[in-house]
Amino acid sequence: MEDKQVADLTEDEARDELARLALLLGEANTAYHGQDAPVMTDAEYDVLKRRNTEIEVRFPALKRADSASDQVGAAVSEGFGKIYHEIRMLSLENAFEDTEIADFDDRVRRYLGLTKAIFYTAEPKIDGLSLSLRYENGMLKQAATRGDGNIGENVTENVRTITDIPKALIGAPAIVEVRGEVYMSHVDFAALNERQAAAGDKTFANPRNAAAGSLRQLDPTITARRPLRFFAYSWGVLSEFLSDTQMGAIDWLKSLGFQTNPLTKLCVGPEDMLAHYRSIKAQRATLGYDIDGVVYKVNDLALQSRLGFRSTTPRWAIAHKFPAELAWTRLLAIDVQVGRTGALSPVARLHPVTVGGVVVSNATLHNEDYIAGHDSNGNPIRDAKDIRIGDWVQVYRAGDVIPKIADVDLARRLPEAIPFSFPHLCPECGSEAVREEGDSVRRCTGGLICPAQAIERLKHFVSRGAFDIEGIGAKQIEMFFADSALPIREPADIFTLESRDAAGLIRLKNRDGFGEKSVTNLWAAIRARRTISLARLIFALGLRHVGEVAAQDLSRHYQSWEALCAAVDLARPAALAHRAADEAENAERVAAALEKRRAQITLVHTAAIAAANVPSDSAAAWHELITADGIGPTLALSLSDALANSEERASIDRLIAHLTILPPEIRATQSPVAGKTVVFTGSLEKMTRAEAKVRAEALGAKVSGSVSAKTDLVIAGPGAGSKAKDAERYGVEMIDEDAWLALITGA
């Protein structure tokens, strides 16, 4: 049937064939996106996909809900449903040195205001995949991978085949989420690879990949034949909590029937933790499964909740990683890439070598000083080496991910090897590439003239946190940028794509990779993004120093694109005066060293003139900009430069013309301190300063360091000094710590 012409298929044959294709394409997609090796070439994939589309066109009624043709271009289906983690699955802060563990303990105790030693659990860090299991009324209901921490993949059916994971719990609360690590033992891994090889199937590079590949099988019967195991070590949502310590919770998980790691131990203070680390490290080879370090957690759960979280990691845990695996290989070439901001980044092309179970053929070389081994003044740089093409280099994967060069074997250096000369012209557009004083990167000055920068900025524009247009990813940007019939050269072009296509002679749908359906979907996806939040728009522009968070800050502060532009435009003279003053100050420093008085005097003079000519409303707009939350002079100047650049501005205006911009949502919060600016002063007795700040912010308050007319509330402990006086002077309400606690807990 596979070879039968589409025109000759009966309806039943077509249905079966679509099912077969769905399976094959699904597998290819999973393999392509996951950690597994690709199962087919792109060309083979295209042939199957085209056949799938042809059949669908002939038998529209048979089209499957999971049809691959619904995925546009190379954006392919995921194969698994998505599960939202009610409680985020976080990553851990990493430490490599013993001293970092003492630092961690110091930080924890300082934050809590404790001087005496505290208890930590220490357990091996299993090198597998984290998993969250949800039980309702004792029954396993859902299993999800970590994903990005917020949203994971639904692998419930596969997880049901893992014997270490109970399908039912006895005596458990109504809702229990258990978290832990899926892994494969060394023995099982070796046996699996032997079976795979015997059957002519691909073998896995390491147990971690084997576990990942097995868990992400679309067919649970395959997972069932893979020997996966599971250690429980944490939890998410619990309808009822039964312990007040980490160790107690682990014992509780064990009593529910989960495997917990036998090397989990309670330690007091850093020396004890390090001793257990060394003990685990010594046993590493005999454990029978891969571990990549030791995890320490504050044992007291009440303290854990006081410590809380930073943006991506808890403050109460740290992973102490084992030293990375190293491998020697030859450096074949050094290429220089150009990034979105014009940064020239050197990349090492290596003779392929296996490091930690993965074949590495590229490695980052950071910047030109890193390759030279010293900065532009000849001072040696920490960890950097004089690296030359042809050298034998030692490679490792930092954090087990990014390949880096650890060392160079000077004894094996060829006598003819010469130091790498870093280009001073952009390799992509030939513009001059300059290094700002004190900057470690050299940047192409070509701006949007440089094709590399233009492409990278477009890729950023359509990326996930920005416009996130389904069907236009990095690949499609490359394609459309080079396209002569239907080009995308700037963001606005994306929104004129459909009308240009309609008017064009060569229609998009007639070309490779785009069928009728995918074109329709693409237009729908683009239209859907004509309405966009202000924050996403600002972020998408890809201005230097303006990332996702800064974009949100700007959005929240100015509420509309017009208001933002008006403020930035108004602040322009003040911005220029600020820069002039900066340059004058720098010149002063240089002048002091080199006695270049004349140049300095000129700059100071220019700065003075610039400052004198700043209208007061401009100065006010500038002041508001740089005092807005999270915005400083560097970011403000970058923003100002971008909007004052006529070409850039015109390009942005062309884009805006196609958009409906949504103002930021006002955070609906009932807390009595929401939106208020509060200042803590004096000593606090029931909590530390840091805790107080975090709690206040969680309730929507803004915590400031100094009292001003804008302050709404001052919380004064004993020993409050000048800030209490300021509060009186500005007539700001002042309360003590107890009143504050009553206020926020009463809420």
Place this chain on the structure above:
DNA sequence: CAGCCTCGAGTTCC
């Protein structure tokens, strides 16, 4: 003004 924390921008492999 120094040190801490968070953010931005860079990169690899599959």
Place this chain on the structure above:
DNA sequence: CTCGAGGCTG
């Protein structure tokens, strides 16, 4: 994931 640097805190 990590480095460097911007912005904030003490």
